[in-house]
Amino acid sequence: MPTLTVPDARFHQSWLEAALEFEGAHRDGAGGEDWTLKGLRDPAHFARFVDELVADTLPESPRKDGYVPCTFRWIVDGDTVLGSLAVRHELNDFLFNEGGHIGYSVRPTARRRGHAAQALKDSLIVAAELGINRALLTCDEDNAGSRSTIEHNGGIYEDSRAGKRRYWIATEADY
Template sequence: MEDLRDPLDFGRFVDELVAAALPESPRKPGYVKCTYLWIVEGDVVLGSLAIRHELNDFGLNEGGHIGYSVRPSARRRGHASKALNDALPVARELGISRVLVTCDEDNAGSRATIEKNSGLYEDSRNGKRRYWINTH
C-alpha cells in the first residue's frame, strides 16, 4: 500500500479515484464506473462515499449504487446521513433516478442512516438489507 501521507502518493491515489468515473478508464473485471466523494468537516477528512454509476450482479444483490464509510472517531454524529443525502443529487446528475443502498443485516447505524434518507426496504440477500431511494 502506498503511504498516503506522502503528497505524491496521495496525488496518485486521488488521480485513480477521479479516473474511476471516466468511461474510457480501464477497469478490473466486475468493476463499474464510480464517482468518489470525501466526507469532510472543515479541513478534516471523516470518510468517503462512492457512487457506482450502474449495477452489475454484485451491485444489484449486495453492493448497491452508494457505499459510504465514516472513520470510527466520527461516527454517530450524522455525517453518513448528511453525506448520503448530499450524494443523491449527484447520482441524479449521473442519470440514476433511483439508487440502491445496502447495509449488513446487523448494522443498525447504517440502517438508520438509509431509512432517515427515505430508503424503502425491498428485501435481504446474502446478509445485506437492500433499500431503494428516489433521487428526485
Template structure:
C-alpha cells in the same frame, strides 16, 4: 460545515489519520479497506497521495481502464475544511454483484467521527449527485444487523425491497 467534495490532496494529513483509525479497527470488505491494502503505506508521500487522488477521481470516467468486474464510480469525500470525515461512492451502473449485494451507493465514516450524523448527511447530499449521473432510484444496501445504516438509509427515504442473505436492500429516490 462539512461538505461532499471530489477527492483532494488538501486533506492528506487528516486522511492518513483516518486510514490509521480504519486499520486499528480492522476494516474489511469496503472500498476503504481496499484502498489501504493497495496504497498504504506509500501514500504517506505527497506525490504518491496525489497519484492516488488522481486515480480515484479518474475512476468516474467511462474510458478509465478497470478490472472487468468494476463499474465507473464517482467517489466523494466528506470533509470539514481540511479534515477528512468519510467517503461515499456512487456506482454509475449495477452489475450482478452490485445488484445483489453492493448497490449504487456505499459509504463509511472514520471511526472517531461516527454517531455524529455524518453518514445521514453524506447520503442526503449524495442523492442529487447520483440523480445527475442518471441513477434514480439508487440501490443502497447494508448488513442486516447494522442498525445505524438502516436508520441512515430510511432517513433518506429508502424503501426496503428485501433481505438477501445478510444484506438489506433499499431503493432510495434521488430526485
C-alpha cells in the same frame, strides 16, 4: 458543516489519520483497493491515488474486471476528512445483490453525529445528475447505524440477500 468534496491531495494528512482509525477494516466508498496505507504515506503515491479516484468517474478509465465507473467523494469538514463515499454509475450482478449504487463510511471518531445521513442525502443529488432515478443502498443485516441512515433518507426496504438488507431510494430526479 461537512460537505461532499472531490478527492484532493491537499487532504493527505487528514485522510491518513482517518484511514488509520479503521485499523485495516473495509471502508465502503473509499476505493483504491490496490493501494497500501504504507505506500499512501508518500505524497507522490497519494497524489496518484487521488488522480485515480477522480478519473474513475470517466467510463473510459481503466478498471479491474467486475468494477463499474464510480464517482468518489470525501466527507470533509474544513480540512478534516470524516469519511468517504462512492456513487456507482451502474449495477452489475454483485452490486445489484450486495453492493448497491452508493457506499459510504465515516471514521469511527466522527460517527453518530449525522455525517453519514447528510452525506447520503447529498449523494442522491450526485446520483440524480448521473441519471440514476432510484438508487439501491445496502447494509449488513446487523449494521443498525447504516440501516437507520438509509431509512432516514427515505430508503424503502425490498429484501435481504447474502446477509445484506437492500433498500431503494428515489433520487432528486424523482422529486
